[in-house]
Amino acid sequence: MNSASQTNAASKPLDGITVIDLTQIYQGPYATFLMAKAGANVIKVEPIMGEPSRIRAKVSGGASLPMAMLNVNKKGITLNLKTSKGKELFKRLIADADIVVENFTPGVMDRLGLGWEVLHQINPRLIYGSGTGYGLSGPDKDNQAMDVTIQASSGAMSVTGDPDGPPLRSGSSFIDFLSGVHLYAGIITALFERTRTGLGRLVEVSMQETAYPTMASNLGLVYRSKGKVPQRVGNRHGGLALAPYNVYEAKDGHIAIVCATEDHWVKILKSMGREDLATDERFSTNKVRVENIKRTDDFVEAWTRTITRSELFKLSKEFGFPAAPVRDLIEVMNDPHMHARGQLEWFDDPDLGRVVLPASPLIIHGAERVKTVASPSLGQHNEEIYGGKLGLSQTELQALKAEGVI
């Protein structure tokens, strides 16, 4: 334990931890976003042309905001890892780093001569994080992967959609981010272990494997039905075992209502002003509500059509049953609740103007909050890192630039 022990002063949890960040798109950058927001010194290393998200942001504006969101509080440098000088600079950066993270397909770093074995020799305390679609071993490891294809191969698509329609993807790239936070979690676990052993580890996360547990309910149905694959159920309960449980039309959009217990049902009736139906034999038990699921849903929807989403949300809080408005993204970006919590903020980005950016969802009370600094432009910190940290002269920097190394 160091000299700071037993003091109560606010600090950033990852103060003093240096991260060399080779990651791209969403998965890896989310892992290093969480590190930067916990106070680590993250150096984002991009090819001379920029990482794919940066290139896409130039082509179509759609990737600009994700790039700005996920790369705040990072330093940005360029480096061509295919040149021998580039490899040498990289090894110098690695020499006193704590963490390196990449989400290339398996084997890329080995072919560059910069794989785990090599870097571990240079710096035995280094933690090496690898994020991939299918992992570093096994017959499928060389299959290319993106969020959508893993939604397919993991089974997530097979349980999404209507019974009479095709399998559907979730519109959110949830597997990229789910595996990104797993990558963060695995690396920090190894960082904790290092305080005991003094040694770094190779940490590996596969997108497909992070998706598996999210289907716990659906897998439970397969088990219960003795190996029969359950059909898709749209917005109804996965096992068609609860009612009401659906997305209903409201006066001004849609609302989700879940009745998980008989107590919830009574509360729903109360918020309708229809307590008189609490003993009505058409609805009095979950069993009869499920047996006549369309009748139940129609009854609930006849009510929800008469109220607005926010009225419903208020009633559900007042009476105590789980329900929520289906919000669109403009409502979500402006959500008063998340803004009040300081978890969304309006930020003046030098390129994009005034945008909404999220804080880290990892809230550690008493720790110092990291103030948002805009995502770096391409190579913005070349001079600071190569000049300041590695001590290269202006002449050397110019030469490296001219040679296409940085």
Add this chain to the structure above:
Amino acid sequence: MNSASQTNAASKPLDGITVIDLTQIYQGPYATFLMAKAGANVIKVEPIMGEPSRIRAKVSGGASLPMAMLNVNKKGITLNLKTSKGKELFKRLIADADIVVENFTPGVMDRLGLGWEVLHQINPRLIYGSGTGYGLSGPDKDNQAMDVTIQASSGAMSVTGDPDGPPLRSGSSFIDFLSGVHLYAGIITALFERTRTGLGRLVEVSMQETAYPTMASNLGLVYRSKGKVPQRVGNRHGGLALAPYNVYEAKDGHIAIVCATEDHWVKILKSMGREDLATDERFSTNKVRVENIKRTDDFVEAWTRTITRSELFKLSKEFGFPAAPVRDLIEVMNDPHMHARGQLEWFDDPDLGRVVLPASPLIIHGAERVKTVASPSLGQHNEEIYGGKLGLSQTELQALKAEGVI
């Protein structure tokens, strides 16, 4: 650094860490599953009747497998926290624990007299993890939440589904698990910080806030379209900016294909044996393929209908473009790849028989793997923990049982 420093011996990263686990259903139990699988000593504390998942497992079999999956490698005890003797026993457990985790609605622990302030007084090194729907502060904190309602309120539903259909939920409970791994990540970050400060923290994770970043692409479109909410796109690219990008019918089901670059298009044509079309003006650029998106999709589907999902998966690996079969859950449970990696295993559960269980997606090379031990039955380790750890006599145990305390 302790005496184990600089040794290379395999160990479990969280060896010696004790977790008092009050969590229920999916979110919290997934966080403590990751802890147990990393070597922590997790003591699952349940009400006398069992946690909701256990009760549901008894009523319908559907929750049996999730309960068995997520609670492996934990000790199980019962404890009635509403009794004063129960509170006292709980405080004794807390006194030498490292971590306590709960996912009750905000305020429950405070009302029991067992909130952060109280427990922090008893054990200043304790890390307290709280998982909730909307967080511990802000106007929506008291709204009840479940995975489905947060899919609604977070905006995830608004981007899922067909353009002419209603908003749809993802069939996987991805927000429960996404927030569960964030909860793990926040707690382990605080555990690392504690090696420097000697002090525990209150760590907070809100489901809604973990869902926000997963919509990066969709939020990027809102930004680009100057605040217009984009329509749902089914299985097509969120921005309708890439083609082919869809789920197509195959000979034996469906397959997802993503063409993210012009290079991918050439590779898709090669795998069709139609390289001759590489310069065909109907398809030669992403721009024309998107402008005639139905023509492009029809052309691709005319091919995919002639091959099986596994043929497509093989071709995509051979030629190098992102594609994958839409697998059903029986295929996923039996996936040879995940079984070959040791990430899925056949396990003889004392209650359920032979079932498939997942390992932790956090793979730390060189660390000792935790061998699976079945999920505890209700109160299975009461004697071991209350008798062994806290030193209560058989007579005292009997009395506590008779009084409804354990």
